[in-house]
Amino acid sequence: MKIYWEASELEKLIVHGGNPLNGTVRVSGAKNAVLPIIVASMLGVGKSTLTEIPELADVHTVSEVIKSLGVAVESPEKGTLVLDGTNITSTVAPYDLVRRMRASFLVMGPLLARKRHAKISLPGGCSIGARPIDLHLKAFEAMGAVIDLADGDIEASVPDGLKGARIYLDFPSVGATENILMAASLAEGKTVLENAAEEPEIVDLATYLNSMGANIRGAGTNTIRIEGVKELRGAAHAVIPDRIEAGTFMVGAAMTQGNVYVENALSEHLKPLIAKLKEVGARVEEDIDGIRVIGTRPLKAVEIKTLPYPGFPTDMQAQFMALATICEGNSIVTETVFENRFMHVEEFKRMGAKIRIEGRSAFIEGVQHLAGGRVNATDLRAGAALVLAGLVAEGRTEIGSLHHIDRGYDDLVAKLQRLGADIVRVRVEDEE
Numbered sequence: 182m183k184i185y186w187e188a189s190e191l192e193k194l195i196v197h198g199g200n201p202l203n204g205t206v207r208v209s210g211a212k213n214a215v216l217p218i219i220v221a222s223m224l225g226v227g228k229s230t231l232t233e234i235p236e237l238a239d240v241h242t243v244s245e246v247i248k249s250l251g252v253a254v255e256s257p258e259k260g261t262l263v264l265d266g267t268n269i270t271s272t273v274a275p276y277d278l279v280r281r282m283r284a285s286f287l288v289m290g291p292l293l294a295r296k297r298h299a300k301i302s303l304p305g306g307c308s309i310g311a312r313p314i315d316l317h318l319k320a321f322e323a324m325g326a327v328i329d330l331a332d333g334d335i336e337a338s339v340p341d342g343l344k345g346a347r348i349y350l351d352f353p354s355v356g357a358t359e360n361i362l363m364a365a366s367l368a369e370g371k372t373v374l375e376n377a378a379e380e381p382e383i384v385d386l387a388t389y390l391n392s393m394g395a396n397i398r399g400a401g402t403n404t405i406r407i408e409g410v411k412e413l414r415g416a417a418h419a420v421i422p423d424r425i426e427a428g429t430f431m432v433g434a435a436m437t438q439g440n441v442y443v444e445n446a447l448s449e450h451l452k453p454l455i456a457k458l459k460e461v462g463a464r465v466e467e468d469i470d471g472i473r474v475i476g477t478r479p480l481k482a483v484e485i486k487t488l489p490y491p492g493f494p495t496d497m498q499a500q501f502m503a504l505a506t507i508c509e510g511n512s513i514v515t516e517t518v519f520e521n522r523f524m525h526v527e528e529f530k531r532m533g534a535k536i537r538i539e540g541r542s543a544f545i546e547g548v549q550h551l552a553g554g555r556v557n558a559t560d561l562r563a564g565a566a567l568v569l570a571g572l573v574a575e576g577r578t579e580i581g582s583l584h585h586i587d588r589g590y591d592d593l594v595a596k597l598q599r600l601g602a603d604i605v606r607v608r609v610e611d612e613e
């Protein structure tokens with residue numbers, strides 16, 4: 182697997198706007214499902230075979246994290262990982278890997294379950310918010326863990342083993358729900374998790390854990406019941422399609438007046454996005470193999486508000502804002518999940534967008550045309566949103582800080598090129 186982030190600081194995307202996206206694109210496996218699922222393989226004795234693995238920097242990072250803890254990791258072919266968690270040899274997650282990817286913190290649950298001890302660096306804040314992990318820690322404490330915070334490390338131990346508990350999450354955190362599912366699967370007794378996250382990625386993790394021998398009921402609702410079992414065994418699992426990658430192409434089709442069939446997109450995971458695209462005026466046709474989006478004009482202004490699933494996903498907020506910048510009239514985008522997920526606004530403004538932020542809302546006055554410019558991906562989805570803006574902007578757009586985009590989009594440039602976009606990835610020095 183390629184190591185992206187070393188090169189990506191030296192690279193940029195160059196987009197010439199104006200081409201409509203046309204054709205078929207296949208969605209890869211979901212980043213936010215594959216990361217916890219790779220981590221969950223640590224719970225199993227014997228080999229797990231995971232398929233529909235997207236080629237992403239985050240997949241590489243999480244694989245390195247579990248490897249450093251003793252999991253045997255092989256990739257016999259593109260898109261497949263074979264993982265064997267039989268011998269967990271370390272309970273200390275290296276700082277260098279944890280700082281690269283917040284989802285590394287998900288190893289806490291499996292380590293406590295398997296080894297009764299874990300030491301992990303406190304994952305830092307990032308450009309979308311402070312992102313504390315208090316809900317994860319409170320839950321582990323309820324399950325009997327003793328937690329110590331020193332020198333930026335979190336050390337947790339559970340000398341008598343994890344015990345099932347009744348846990349109410351103050352907020353339906355995706356990561357906390359996943360960490361608890363993994364810990365509770367091997368805990369003694371029953372765990373009832375209330376106000377749990379309901380995201381499809383939670384359901385996918387629970388499906389994998391159940392095929393390893395776990396006893397989890399209710400994943401996908403706000404109450405999940407887990408009866409702990411003595412042992413989990415490796416299992417085979419195919420990761421669900423990435424609803425955010427799908428959504429990004431769907432918005433791209435609407436923005437460029439294109440006609441794109443997003444193969445492998447699951448419409449039941451994309452209801453709020455489909456509803457909002459229809460409100461904007463795009464034609465959306467759903468079938469069992471995918472979703473077609475046909476962009477029409479005029480694009481009408483919308484209001485969106487991000488919420489935990491099944492609400493509008495925060496991970497589609499930036500891309501939808503890109504669309505709102507060229508809608509007729511005034512749109513409002515309200516972000517309720519993360520406290521600071523508007524870094525892309527300044528970048529859009531460099532391209533001629535008219536946006537004003539007040540508190541947690543962005544007020545967008547649609548413009549006829551965006552103008553190409555030099556912009557930076559401030560986080561993963563901001564990066565994707567800037568690519569979309571570049572596809573409709575007049576002239577040339579240059580997008581830097583590609584390591585963010587590489588975390589979460591499998592083969593983005595080639596997929597867009599196949600749909601007709603004028604986009605290339607160049608090394609900075611080659612181009613200058």
Ligand SMILES: CC(=O)N[C@H]1[C@@H](OP(=O)(O)OP(=O)(O)OC[C@H]2O[C@@H](n3ccc(=O)[nH]c3=O)[C@H](O)[C@@H]2O)O[C@H](CO)[C@@H](O)[C@@H]1O
Pocket residue numbers: 212213214216283284310311312313314315316317318352353354355356357378382489495496518519520
């Ligand atoms: C790898 C992965 O799956 N990432 C997704 C996951 O992130 P992640 O699992 O980090 O997101 P959470 O659902 O945990 O976070 C949502 C909100 O809860 C807060 N919070 C969370 C945990 C905690 O202990 N305390 C606390 O206050 C966060 O700061 C944030 O404001 O869900 C997010 C919300 O859908 C998505 O944007 C991310 O793409």
Ligand SMILES: C=C(OP(=O)(O)O)C(=O)O
Pocket residue numbers: 212213283284309496561562589
């Ligand atoms: C915020 C995201 O991911 P992560 O939680 O991995 O930072 C995302 O996928 O948009």
